[in-house]
């Protein structure tokens with residue numbers, strides 16, 4: 152009898168899960184589920200995937216750029232596509248924040264996906280879900296792990312420029328500040344190290360790591376954890392002044408391949424950003440994780456997928472909260 156009661160209880164939880172927990176979700180996985188569009192827009196996942204594949208064929212870096220957009224969206228008001236809004240009326244775009252200005256890219260590809268989805272099934276698939284799917288596809292396209300993306304997010308009617316400036320970690324933050332910013336989003340040290348593995352693909356501008364080369368602690372000295380030879384090489388194209396937008400691979404070994412060489416680089420003190428290298432030098436627990444992922448790419452892939460699902464579940468708008476935007480760049484009128 153007890154078994155029957157608990158069976159019925161679990162069943163009813165499953166049946167009602169999509170209907171409850173509406174509004175800003177606390178990060179539990181209750182309200183989102185992978186089959187969300189199976190009836191309302193059965194081709195949605197396929198459409199995202201094929202446009203991502205075309206965009207990747209045009210330019211390999213796009214995968215990295217889109218993966219980053221999802222991260223920068225989720226850390227500000229949750230994964231609600233607030234990052235995609237342009238300035239207008241009361242909205243001050245997050246695209247102008249310190250982490251995003253002259254840096255965040257890939258918005259045109261999201262527009263392309265959205266307009267294809269609007270043709271296929273009007274006002275059905277949210278921009279927030281497009282970002283979550285496109286980030287997964289970016290990972291797979293570059294050789295990384297696959298996971299089923301829980302879906303059903305709605306889009307915000309607001310953006311937060313200050314949230315974008317304050318919540319997203321900066322490359323010159325201390326280990327503790329970076330960890331705090333992850334913890335503020337309900338993510339832990341394991342998520343921090345695994346998700347930083349996203350830097351196995353993509354580029355950084357000189358301006359994001361220059362401090363390490365010339366003046367790490369305000370005393371005119373370079374970062375002492377940076378090997379001489381690497382410092383010399385980087386200074387060639389990242390001078391003391393000028394060249395701010397010169398690009399460098401975050402993972403110099405295999406910049407367009409999603410693999411664990413990012414962690415191998417860190418073990419060899421060859422991380423590009425200060426925020427990368429401090430995962431090895433700033434904390435014993437994170438150093439152990441870096442070494443684990445450097446040794447075992449399967450462990451990294453498995454944890455990356457888990458942590459991505461966790462990050463994708465930060466405070467989604469669900470149910471009658473938020474809206475399905477017609478255009479990702481502006482709220483519905």
Ligand code: HEM
Pocket residue numbers: 212214215216217218219222253254255256320321322323329343346347349350352353354355356357358359401424426
């Ligand atoms: C842990 C804290 C993090 C910091 C401080 C950080 C910082 C940065 C910085 C400074 C850049 C280069 C931006 C530029 O110079 O234009 C960058 C690029 C990138 N980040 Fe992060 N990041 C962090 C975590 C993450 C996470 C969690 C992900 C995804 C899971 C991610 C994915 C990326 C990708 C893919 C790029 C390359 C983008 C491109 O080539 O367009 N980052 N990050």
